[in-house]
Amino acid sequence: MQVYLAAVQAEIKREHYRSEAAFVERTVALAEAAVQGAPAGPRVVAFPEAYALPLVFWLGAADNVLRASSSLAAGLRLLAGGLRRTPAALLRHPRPDLVYHLRLPQVWPAYHRAFSEAARRTSAYVIGGSLFGPLLDWEPARGLHAADRRSYNWLGVYTPRGTILARPAKVRLTLDERRAFLSSAPFGSQVFATAIGRMATLICLDAFHESLVERADAAGAWLLVQPSANAAAWEGPWSADPTQVEGEVWLREGLSKKLAGRENLRYGLNPMLNGDFYDLHFEGQSSVTTAGEFLALAAEPRGDDIVAALVEAPAH
DSSP: OEEEEEEEEEOOOOGGGHHHHHHHHHHHEEEEEEETTTOOOEEEOOOOOOHHHHHHHHHTHHHHHHOOOHHHHHHHHHHHHHHHHOTTTHHHOOOHHHHHHHHHHHHHHHHHHHHHHHHHHHEEEEEEEOOEEOOEEEEEEEEEEESSSSSEEEOEOOTTTSSSSEBBBOOOHHHHHHHHOOOOOSSSSSSSEETTTTEOOOGGGGGGGGHHHHHHHTTOOOOOEBBBBOOOOTSSSSSTEEEEEHHHHHHSSSSSHTTTTTTTEEEEEEEEEEEEETTEEEOOOOEEEEEEEEEEEOSSSSEEEEEEEEOOOOOO
């Protein structure tokens, strides 16, 4: 069975996050570009880590939030505004991540509509871009509510029918994510069964951890998707060893190496975020890989791009 794999490299631009309509238009346009010229048949389209995070800060936000010097300052301004409207929220959730709990009910409809429509319009499995906040649930008596008290770096996996199949969350957090009051998720939802076989989504740093790649392999996944947002200069020094180059280490130690010798894992998708988000700057080259080989690699570590390959998926 041949499967078309596409990684969306996306640059953050504020105008795409100011309204639900703008976010939906941007997301659907990128997804449609990703499958342009693709043959009929199964498709997987993956968006980057933190692609949807600006929604949490910019969707319908006041000018003082947009002008903030850092994401922390912006979050505090959002929190202040939210507590003025619903002061009792602090009593219900007296935690530093309260801002995400206040914002996600407003952000979720835009997120769900964008990726659901993108999946339906492209007839693809769509790995949505991640955001920060609680995992949301819905049931008749309570309506939309947080599934627990914690906040995660998580995303939605959408079927070609536009329904959510899984909501993988990040297991291994960076220092910046811990400073953003996120919680580490347990391993479990990161591997999921589809009509075209089992896939796995390990968000950014997770896919550099051998133990998590091993678990995805052992669970029977043939495709490993690594949505990423690299907050470092691609041609600059590597944070762990300044004598090495960030991008060279990423490509050398990334999915192509991690897939070597695996029992089930055969291919990798690494969509990367680019651009500026307050005091953070993201760069990275998106790729489609197999063991020891790049099947497609973005031309530049900056700006929008689509990289894709038609692969032969193993029988399942």
